[in-house]
Amino acid sequence: MPKSKRAQLVSLTQVSKKTREHKNALLEEVQKNAEKWKYCWLFEVGAMRNAHLKIVRKLWKDTARIFFGRGAVMAKALGTTLEEEHREGLHKLAKQIKGQVGLFFTDSEPQEVIEWFDDFRQPDFARSGNIATRTVILPAGPVMRVHSDPPEPFPHNEEPQLRKLGLTTSMKRGVPTLEAPHKLCEKGKVLSPEQTQLLKLVGEKMVVFRVALLARWDSENGEVTQIENSGLGEEKGNDEEDEDVMRLNEHLHIISSCTRSVINVWVQSS
Numbered sequence: 215m216p217k218s219k220r221a222q223l224v225s226l227t228q229v230s231k232k233t234r235e236h237k238n239a240l241l242e243e244v245q246k247n248a249e250k251w252k253y254c255w256l257f258e259v260g261a262m263r264n265a266h267l268k269i270v271r272k273l274w275k276d277t278a279r280i281f282f283g284r285g286a287v288m289a290k291a292l293g294t295t296l297e298e299e300h301r302e303g304l305h306k307l308a309k310q311i312k313g314q315v316g317l318f319f320t321d322s323e324p325q326e327v328i329e330w331f332d333d334f335r336q337p338d339f340a341r342s343g344n345i346a347t348r349t350v351i352l353p354a355g356p357v358m359r360v361h362s363d364p365p366e367p368f369p370h371n372e373e374p375q376l377r378k379l380g381l382t383t384s385m386k387r388g389v390p391t392l393e394a395p396h397k398l399c400e401k402g403k404v405l406s407p408e409q410t411q412l413l414k415l416v417g418e419k420m421v422v423f424r425v426a427l428l429a430r431w432d433s434e435n436g437e438v439t440q441i442e443n444s445g446l447g448e449e450k451g452n453d454e455e456d457e458d459v460m461r462l463n464e465h466l467h468i469i470s471s472c473t474r475s476v477i478n479v480w481v482q483s484s
Contacts (some may be wrong), residue, residue: 216452218345227231227300235407237284237287238411240284240287240288240291241287241291242291244281244283244287244288244291244292244317245291245292245300247279247281247319248291248292248300248301248304248319248433249300249321250279250319251278251279251319251320251321251323251433252320252321252432252433252434253319253320253321253324253327253430253431253432253433254292254307254317254318254319254430254431254433255317255318255319255320255327255427255428255429255430255431256306256307256310256315256316256317256318256427256429256430256431257309257315257316257317257318257331257426257427257428258313258314258315258316258425258426258428258452259282259314259423259424259425259426260421260422260423260424260425260426261318261338261421261422261423261424262314262423263336263338263423266336266338266423267280267282267423269336270334270401274318274320276321277320277321277322278318278319278322279318279319279320280316280317280318281316281317281319282314282315282316282317283314283316285311285312285313285314285315286475288308288311288317289308289309289311290308292304292305292308292311293305293308294308294309296475301436302435302436303432303435303436303437303438304431304436306431306438307429307431307438310428310429315428318427321326323437324430327427328427328441331424331425331426331427334424334425335422335423335424336422336423336424337419337421337423338419338421338422339410339413339414339418339419339420339421339423340405340410340413340419340420340421341405341410341421342405342406342407342410343404343405344404344405344410344420344421345402345403345404345405346400346401346402346403346404346409346420347401347403347420347421348401348420349397349399349401350397350399350402350413350418351395351396351397351398352381352392352395352396352397352398352399352416353392354392354393354394354395355388355391355392356368356386356390356391356392357376357381357383357389357392357416358416359415359416359417360416360417360418361416361417367389367390368389368390368415369389370385370388370389372390372415373385373390375415376390376412376415379408379411379412379415380408380409380412381396381412382394382396396474397421398412398413398416398418399413403421427441428440428441429441
């Protein structure tokens, strides 16, 4: 049978690779902004969400420029040594670019920037592997969506999904109902995929997106000032721990899937 021209394999994981031209363009853009603005701040993000970072970019669109990610390129643009630094003192800031950090260029006065980022916090839903910040117990009775105003019960057609995620519900007058209180999660424990999905369905937000300022470079004197008590601290440690837990969960899931496949083949052959 002739092969159809329409039958083509397309890899869903294929992404366009960043070329040297992309990196050079970013490097030049960082250097251009280092010459344009008075201050350059180094920051890190807690509970990173692209949607919230886009809000920050939008709110500072006319008075600042933000670069996030590709730390090696940003560090090279600033210059990591005294001989290579693009402007006086920038190598002190470049040496601190490690991990998921960003650069924030602006002419706004330091106190204004610090106060703005201290106030900007966006609650969001936790992800699998995050640590529960509080214990959540669903009371007996109709399962409610707390994020709606006013809170309303789940519709009948979502009852199978609630049961699939671990709730022992029954239908009463067309409403998914719990016969007894259900502990959805416990403070300090790692959240499973099922728990995070349930938390999102009921409207419980457990993490907070925020930007922590680490250091500031001043173009007038080339000095770099460390920002005290502004880092993520324990939040950063938890984020790193959460990533390790998520990777472990992924490995365990793969092992479990492979085991089930082997068992199924063995059962079918016997």
